[in-house]
Amino acid sequence: xxxxxxxxxxxxxxxxxxxxxxxxxxxxxxxxxxxxxxxxxxxxxxxxxxxxxxxxxxxxxxxxxxxxxxxxxxxxxxxxxxxxxxxxxxxxxxxxxxxxxxxxxxxxxxxxxxxxxxxxxxxxxxxxxxxxxxxxxxxxxxxxxxxxxxxxxxxxxxxxxxxxxxxxxxxxxxxxxxxxxxxxxxxxxxxxxxxxxxxxxxxxxxxxxxxxxxxxxxxxxxxxxxxxxxxxxxxxxxxxxxxxxxxxxxxxxxxxxxxxxxxxxxxxxxxxxxxxxxxxxxxxxxxxxxxxxxxxxxxxxxxxxxxxxxxxxxxxxxxxxxxxxxxxxxxxxxxxxxxxxxxxxxxxxxxxxxx
Amino acid sequence: xxxxxxxxxxxxxxxxxxxxxxxxxxxxxxxxxxxxxxxxxxxxxxxxxxxxxxxxxxxxxxxxxxxxxxxxxxxxxxxxxxxxxxxxxxxxxxxxxxxxxxxxxxxxxxxxxxxxxxxxxxxxxxxxxxxxxxxxxxxxxxxxxxxxxxxxxxxxxxxxxxxxxxxxxxxxxxxxxxxxxxxxxxxxxxxxxxxxxxxxxxxxxxxxxxxxxx
Numbered sequence: 001x002x003x004x005x006x007x008x009x010x011x012x013x014x015x016x017x018x019x020x021x022x023x024x025x026x027x028x029x030x031x032x033x034x035x036x037x038x039x040x041x042x043x044x045x046x047x048x049x050x051x052x053x054x055x056x057x058x059x060x061x062x063x064x065x066x067x068x069x070x071x072x073x074x075x076x077x078x079x080x081x082x083x084x085x086x087x088x089x090x091x092x093x094x095x096x097x098x099x100x101x102x103x104x105x106x107x108x109x110x111x112x113x114x115x116x117x118x119x120x121x122x123x124x125x126x127x128x129x130x131x132x133x134x135x136x137x138x139x140x141x142x143x144x145x146x147x148x149x150x151x152x153x154x155x156x157x158x159x160x161x162x163x164x165x166x167x168x169x170x171x172x173x174x175x176x177x178x179x180x181x182x183x184x185x186x187x188x189x190x191x192x193x194x195x196x197x198x199x200x201x202x203x204x205x206x207x208x209x210x211x212x213x214x215x216x217x218x219x220x221x222x223x224x225x226x227x228x229x230x231x232x233x234x235x236x237x238x239x240x241x242x243x244x245x246x247x248x249x250x251x252x253x254x255x256x257x258x259x260x261x262x263x264x265x266x267x268x269x270x271x272x273x274x275x276x277x278x279x280x281x282x283x284x285x286x287x288x289x290x291x292x293x294x295x296x297x298x299x300x301x302x303x304x305x306x307x308x309x310x311x312x313x314x315x316x317x318x319x320x321x322x323x324x325x326x327x328x329x330x331x332x333x334x335x336x337x338x339x340x341x342x343x344x345x346x347x348x349x350x351x352x353x354x355x
Numbered sequence: 356x357x358x359x360x361x362x363x364x365x366x367x368x369x370x371x372x373x374x375x376x377x378x379x380x381x382x383x384x385x386x387x388x389x390x391x392x393x394x395x396x397x398x399x400x401x402x403x404x405x406x407x408x409x410x411x412x413x414x415x416x417x418x419x420x421x422x423x424x425x426x427x428x429x430x431x432x433x434x435x436x437x438x439x440x441x442x443x444x445x446x447x448x449x450x451x452x453x454x455x456x457x458x459x460x461x462x463x464x465x466x467x468x469x470x471x472x473x474x475x476x477x478x479x480x481x482x483x484x485x486x487x488x489x490x491x492x493x494x495x496x497x498x499x500x501x502x503x504x505x506x507x508x509x510x511x512x513x514x515x516x517x518x519x520x521x522x523x524x525x526x527x528x529x530x531x532x533x534x535x536x537x538x539x540x541x542x543x544x545x546x547x548x549x550x551x552x553x554x555x556x557x558x559x560x561x562x563x564x565x566x567x568x569x
Contacts, residue, residue: 011541036412154462167465171472171480173425175418216462218416251416252462265413290555291541324538332509332539 005055008338010291010298012329022051022296029293029300036248037267039308042300046349050303053345054296060340063347070354072282072318073102074148074211074243076114099137099145109354112148112209113137119152120193121161127196131203138204144239147200148209151193151224153216156185163188166252182219182253189223194230207239207281215245217252218263221271225258225278232279242275243284243320244268247305268305272313282354285309286320291330299327299342307350316353319346359388363398366430370402371409373422375429382430391434399427400475407470407558417469424473446477448568451493452503453481455514460507460537463557467503467536470557471564487517494522494531500568501532503560504550509539516548532567536560 004016017025026047034041042050053061063069075082077098082088093101095113102108113134115123123130130147137145157165163185169178197208208231214221228240249271251264259277266274268285275283287302306326310317324330327342346352362385369377378399385394406423409415415423452468454460461483468480479497481489490502502522504515515535522528532551535544545553551567554560 011543013543154460157461160459165461165465167461167469168480170417170421170469171465171478173421175421179418248413250462250466251410251413251418254416254418264416267413292555330539330541 006337007054008295008329008335010289010293010295010324010329012331012335012338015294017294017296019051019055022054023047025294025296026050026054026300029297030304032297033287033301033304033308037269037305037308039267039269039304042304042307042349046303046307047300049349050300050345051296053341053348054299056341060336061344062340063344067347069347069352070109070318071107072110072112072209072241072354073108074112074114074209075118076112076148077102078114078116078118082116095133096137096140100140103141103143108143110144110146110206111141112146113205114148118149118211119155120149120189120196121152121155123149123196124192127199130196131199134200134203134205138206144206146207146209146239146241147197147205148211149196150212150215151189151210151220151227152212153182153185153189153220153223156188157181161185161188179253179255182217183256185216186219186223186226186256189220190226190230193224193227194234197227197231198234201235201238207241210240210242210280211284212245213242213275214249217250218256219253220245221249221263222253222256222258225263225274228275228278228280239282240280241282241284241318242278242280243318244271244286247285247287268309269312272309272315272317276313276315280315282316282318283309283313284318284320285313286325287327289324289326289328289330291324295327295329295338295341299345302327302342303345303350306346306352310351310353318354319350319352321346321355359385362388363394363401366394366398367402367405370399370423370427370430371405371415373419373426375422375426378426378430379433382433386434386437391437394434395431399430403427403474407474407561410470411556411558417466420469420473427473447475448500448564449477449479449497450501450503450564451479451481451490451497451499452505453485453490454483454505454507454537455511455518456484456486457514458506458508458511459483460505463507463537464503464505467505467554467557467560470561471503474561474565476564476568487514487521490518491521491525491527494527495525499531501534501551501564503534503536503564506535506537506540512537512539512544515540515544515550519548519550534560534563534567
């Protein structure tokens with residue numbers, strides 16, 4: 001009987017596969033990414049390396065010495081103090097304590113301050129509070145501390161915002177009105193983000209992290225790219241990181257462009273040059289995990305997409321790794337065997353600059 | 356034969372390119388040579404299925420999906436009088452869709468609603484943050500064949516189970532199918548709570564709804 005190796009399904013379930021089956025899954029996963037993104041598949045050597053990582057006997061694995069990379073954190077301190085719906089563990093702690101724990105106990109190379117709502121729009125009425133928190137944290141910390149939030153353009157649509165919900169308009173076949181609504185929302189997103197970050201930068205923020213860019217589709221990415229452009233112009237030395245919401249920019253509008261490139265339907269390797277052009281310092285590519293496929297399939301697919309993004313990107317790529325992205329299963333606390341294997345593969349095969 | 360096959364291809368292409376006038380013109384020609392059911396299945400629906408695939412691949416976008424659906428509807432309308440009695444304007448099924456209570460995520464669920472509607476289902480989208488009882492009440496009101504329940508957070512995922520439990524309490528579970536979706540939902544979760552299916556994305560939602568309801 002052939003040796004079987006313990007892997008995971010995309011939903012975290014244990015699965016035992018032979019080496020042959022693992023190779024077949026890797027080939028299918030990389031082929032899927034190559035087909036969708038019109039990018040090269042992994043080479044035979046890279047596929048062998050991936051199989052080797054997946055079948056390593058240890059529960060946790062790590063990168064080879066000398067290949068360590070910086071680790072950046074998002075969602076602020078919510079993973080510690082959040083206790084309802086934000087992947088937090090409910091430890092009562094201030095944001096200052098949370099930031100310092102990341103710096104001094106967890107070994108974070110950079111950290112960010114974030115509000116519990118974690119979107120730019122709701123920060124507007126509490127921006128003074130955020131500025132004060134930023135100043136206090138900066139006075140107590142050494143590592144670069146950014147301000148992080150999601151562009152979250154959905155908050156500009158009814159019932160949360162002033163513009164009609166394009167989803168509702170589309171269903172009524174009011175396509176032009178839906179597009180207008182998205183364009184207005186994108187303008188407001190740019191304006192609000194720039195305003196919030198002007199205040200935070202004045203309070204000592206070392207940078208900004210745009211987390212889950214494009215969550216509301218191409219309009220969301222459009223608004224974010226213009227916000228990055230405006231911030232870069234005003235603050236030439238600021239550190240700007242832009243991470244994506246998903247692997248492909250959803251075409252909710254379909255015609256929005258940046259630098260004469262249509263935003264809808266862009267894959268990670270096509271997103272990277274635009275994020276760089278807008279003025280960001282770091283790009284956070286995403287590849288989604290398919291919960292019905294094996295970790296071999298998912299990881300091969302993710303590494304193929306991210307490798308192409310790294311190659312196409314003029315700026316460093318810090319890949320998004322966590323629940324349901326980067327070849328990691330969709331579990332709130334992802335299993336360490338899957339997380340460490342996916343991380344090792346991203347560094348050693350995809351060549352990412354950070355996580 | 357080649358002539359009629361060519362016509363069906365032309366209809367499908369016109370749907371994919373969202374050319375409503377072209378759809379009307381080619382369906383007009385086809386109805387002289389082919390039965391209406393074949394024109395719908397192999398021409399109009401075939402085109403619409405390809406639109407769904409192209410949307411998932413990032414080659415076509417939501418406005419195109421809507422325009423293609425509009426073109427397809429115009430084509431079906433033209434064939435209505437030739438359809439057998441009782442089949443005119445017949446929808447593939449009635450589906451109530453919504454995001455569970457406490458969860459304000461809307462976009463993915465809206466795309467699923469749009470794709471189901473475009474594929475010929477009668478869809479009632481209740482929006483987001485929908486109280487459990489509203490799913491069941493709406494299903495009763497519109498005599499729904501299926502309820503689609505979305506959740507984007509692990510903490511709100513339980514809402515999907517609550518809708519299923521309420522359906523059981525109301526004695527409707529045998530009559531109404533349940534589809535679940537959203538980022539933290541998985542096939543094993545669907546199995547665990549007794550849903551009829553789980554869909555990974557909008558195209559899969561359409562395929563699984565057809566599988567269960569047709």
